[in-house]
Amino acid sequence: MATDIHSSSGQGHGDGHGQGQHRLGKGPSKGGGPGGGPGGALSDAKPVLRKVLLENGALSGLVVLTVVLAAMSPDFLSTQNLLNVGVQAAVTAILAFGVTFVVVAGGIDLSVGSVAALSAIMLGYTSTKEGLPVWLSVLLAVGTGVACGLVSGGLIAYGKLPPFIATLAMLSVGRGLSLVLSEGTPIALPASVATVGETLGGWFPLPLVVLVVMGGITSLVLARTYSGRSMYAIGGNEEAARLSGIRVRRQKLVIYGLSGAFAAVAGIVLASRLASAQPQAATGYELDAIAAVVIGGASLAGGVGKASGTLIGALILAVLRNGLNLLEVSIFWQQVVIGAVIALAVLLDTLRRRA
Amino acid sequence: MSTPDPPPSRELLRTEGIRKTFTGVVALDGVDFDLHEGEVHVLLGENGAGKSTLIKVLSGVHRADSGRVLRDGKPVRIHSAGDAERLGVATMHQEFNLVPHLSVAENIFLGRQPRRFGLLDRSRMNADAAEVLGRVGVDIPPDTPVRELGVARSQMVEIAKALSLRARVLIMDEPTAALTADEVEKLFDLVRRLRADGVGIVFITHHLEEIAALGDRVTVLRDGRSVGRTPASTPRDDLVRMMVGRSIEQQYPRETGTPRATSGNAEAPLLRVSGLGRAGSFSGVGFELRAGEVVGLAGLVGAGRTEVARAVFGADPYDSGTVEVQGRRLRRHDINAALAAGIGLVPEDRKGQGLLPDSSVEDNLGLVTLRRASRAGFVNLTGQQESASRIAGRLNVRMSGLGQRMGTLSGGNQQKVVIGKWLLAQSRVLILDEPTRGIDVGAKVEIYELINELTASGHAVLMISSDLPEVLGMSDRVLVMAQGRIAGELAAREATQDAVMRLAVGTAHEQGTPASKTKDKEGLRGH
Known part of the structure; x- marks a missing residue:
């Protein structure tokens, strides 16, 4: 997959919609073939760009959305606003990266929102109430996410529960435990954790840094590791994978464990932005995460999906929310529009594939 | 037998210059084909020649890039299964289009169930279904769930569905691939009756002997083009030559009975299976596999061949016995142990597994x-x-x-x-379960040659096959299974279709063999 020219160029475009805009202008000098003059390079790049957009429905959607919003609202393309969109996308995207592993392997994880909240509560509880050092609390928080994932994965791999049921159970258990642990009230975070929600050098939001790092890890895991390649195999045909010596059950533990770890990181980022861990945080975020994965071109049947697609899916959701806010569309109508866009995005992708 | 000229009857269907590409790969490159009332027109070609694509164009699954389809002489557009249905074109795909959990009657009338006051009129539906099933000549209660039927009877349901749609054109894609010899005969009788009623039938098969038995005309496809049209009485060798564009000197290139296998007798066997058993599936199965030999594993479907293969490979557990590779005992039910020891399994269900x-x-x-x-x-x-x-x-x-x-x-x-x-x-030890099922003649020979190459370089092959000539043609020794036991072993020179068959139908020597609960026994198919 990683050796496929198209997919790697698709990944290149996944580093942000803002860059996508820049590429319109800068692309030719970078991507132009050797030997072509400036003019020649320009005419070479256009078909390449068109091809990339045609082969990646979600990316085209993001570009169209950006262009339309830029035309309708002068504030949209300001640096401040774009960074804002990135911060808004970060939590969804990090959750969605974790869900990407699961969906590629043909499963589903409904528990990521609850697990995110539980991990954040664990961080707040151990650091503020128990007074543990912050590094240890962060470790425990991520460990909590991994443990939740391993439990779901164990139920699925060894208990033969359908992923939908196992993670639905974890959704409830995780939310319940976070309420129990916090006694239903938010826990303030130590200042050192809350800085994760702030900025680098006074302007670049740290959540974006986390987003980029987690995206990089996702891409690396999917494309280059034994576990990642196994995910495609298990999602593509579980029995064929098993008969080829892939340790399917063990890999399922890895897959759901990774999803739990990513959920924990997302929970920490969310809590740090709010400077407190809230037991009701990230409620319903699992659906946004799944939507982002699916908009990004992954198949719920398994075997297909990429980190770049998921990032684009999360950005589409964030750009849309941000744009609708700028245009002062009521919050009620926003939900209607977002639902329609999810359906439309997947519909277009299906039609494009059939053609 | 017919002549290469179309029968004098009315033309039902014609294609002209059908072209279809998939992302740059040309699947059909100008196919001309015609079908008349009351004929069985065989479509022949290697896999990849374009047969499946052509029938998918005719049944509305794919749209042709260019070319025309004429029905009763009038150009038509078949862009969906609904279009095909309206035009009286019914298709039986290799994978059945039946819903396993619904009844036979519901499957036959799926989407057009008789209704009364907006509710399903079940008694009328069952009565109508019984009538159609009667015309097909099968005795299935219409309220039987389809999942309880075997392959053969599911097929009859598909045909009943086509009849109930008053199809004038019936396309059958390898309908005999999974049938026993008896079932094939029944199917042929039915097809002949449909033909007598004036239905035009497009028949796809890889079994060349079926062509002369059933067909009227043959159109040969190669690389997406129609390369020839001949009467069905054309000799097999000529048909094969048209299909592959070259002649196949020998369908089974293995030189059996050579001392190749015995020369390595001194060394230990690569694979030794002894006393292998699992309640309800197989018992007391033992055999050895030496470097350089091909051992055929013959038997009826349900005799336990695939079950033994999967147990040896570690995909399924066994209750008793041992599996050793080069003298080292393998852990039971552990694919990775088998894999590390050098066993490979090519499963019977290629797509599914x-x-x-x-x-x-x-x-x-x-x-x-x-x-x-x-x-x-x-x-x-x-x-x-x-x-x-x-x-x-x-x-x-x-x-x-x-x-x-x-x-x-x-x-x-x-x-x-x-x-x-x-x-x-x-x-080094390859277990091939039905390695050439659903594969065309040309590719079959390539796989046989590959098997030869492998054994020549010291591999050992255990080949499970229901294609008897293939087992006889390729094996150095033939093991025959019946009712979960090895019923006998035959050296290449003593293995004949009759000898294998006698062992396979098992004039069972002992009582107490695991009860085989196979409902539809697939017979060994001789050519």
Whole structure:
């Protein structure tokens, strides 16, 4: 997959919609073939760009959305606003990266929102109430996410529960435990954790840094590791994978464990932005995460999906929310529009594939 | 027998210059075909020749890029299954289009169930279904769930459905592939009756002997073109030559009965299975496999051949007995132990168990070696690609590139990839379960040649096959299973269709063999 020219160029475009805009202008000098003059390079790049957009429905959607919003609202393309969109996308995207592993392997994880909240509560509880050092609390928080994932994965791999049921159970258990642990009230975070929600050098939001790092890890895991390649195999045909010596059950533990770890990181980022861990945080975020994965071109049947697609899916959701806010569309109508866009995005992708 | 001229009856269907490409790969390149009332027109060609694509164009699954389809002489557009239905064109695909949990009657009238006051009129539906089933000549209660039917009777339900739609054109894609000899005869009787009623039938088969038995005319497809039209009485060798564009000197290239197998007698067997048993499936199964030999495993479907193969490979557990590779005992029910010891399994159900349809050829080839090619969790992708490229070249896999989606390869090429992944893993013992099922003549010969090459270089092959001439033609020894036991072993020179058959139908020597609960026994098919 990683050796496929198209997919790697698709990944290149996944580093942000803002860059996508820049590429319109800068692309030719970078991507132009050797030997072509400036003019020649320009005419070479256009078909390449068109091809990339045609082969990646979600990316085209993001570009169209950006262009339309830029035309309708002068504030949209300001640096401040774009960074804002990135911060808004970060939590969804990090959750969605974790869900990407699961969906590629043909499963589903409904528990990521609850697990995110539980991990954040664990961080707040151990650091503020128990007074543990912050590094240890962060470790425990991520460990909590991994443990939740391993439990779901164990139920699925060894208990033969359908992923939908196992993670639905974890959704409830995780939310319940976070309420129990916090006694239903938010826990303030130590200042050192809350800085994760702030900025680098006074302007670049740290959540974006986390987003980029987690995206990089996702891409690396999917494309280059034994576990990642196994995910495609298990999602593509579980029995064929098993008969080829892939340790399917063990890999399922890895897959759901990774999803739990990513959920924990997302929970920490969310809590740090709010400077407190809230037991009701990230409620319903699992659906946004799944939507982002699916908009990004992954198949719920398994075997297909990429980190770049998921990032684009999360950005589409964030750009849309941000744009609708700028245009002062009521919050009620926003939900209607977002639902329609999810359906439309997947519909277009299906039609494009059939053609 | 007919003549190459079309029968004097009315023309039902005609295609002119049908062309269809899939992302740059030409599947059909100008196909001309016609079908008349009351004829069985056989469509012949290797896998990948375009037969399936053509019938998918005719049944509304694919749209042709160019060319015309005429029905009763008038140009028509078939863009959906509904269009085909309205035009009286019914198709029986290789994979049945039946809903397993619904009843036979509901399947026959799916989407057009008789209704009364908006509610399903079940009694009328069952009565109508019984009437149609009667015309087909099968005795199935209309309220039986389809999942309880075997392959043969499911097929009859499909035909009943086509009849109930008043189809004038019936397209049958390899309808005999999974039938016993008896069932094939019944099917042929039915097809002959439909033909007498004036239905035009497009019949796809890989069994050449069926052509003379049933067909009127034959159209041969090769590389997406119609390359010839001949009467069904054309000699088989000529048909094969038209299909592959060359003559096949020998359908089974193995030189059996040579001392190849016995020369290595001194060394220990590569694989030794003894006393293997699992309650309800098989018992007391023992055999040896030596380097350089092909051992055929024959028997009726349900005799326990696949079950034994899967147990030896570690895919399923067994209750008693041992499996040893080069003297070392393998852990029970552990695929990775078998794999590490050098056993490879090419499963019987290629699509369901052998391949990743959405992944690339490269990923499919590298599946078994994925683990070995990993260091600290990271896969050596360059190395994997080089190996895949090397093996694809050696096996002559026809593809647009290593990145091509596996699901879009033809059956024969898919099978080469499935075998190829085990060669990359350097498995010395290969268990091939129905390795040539649903594969065309040309690709079959390539697989036979590959088997020869492998055994010549010291591999051992256990070949399970229901194709008796294939077992006899390729094996150095033949093991015959019946009712979960090895009923006998025959050396190549004493193995005849009769001898194998006698053992397979098992004039069972002992009582107490595991009760075989097979409902529909698939007979061994002789040519």
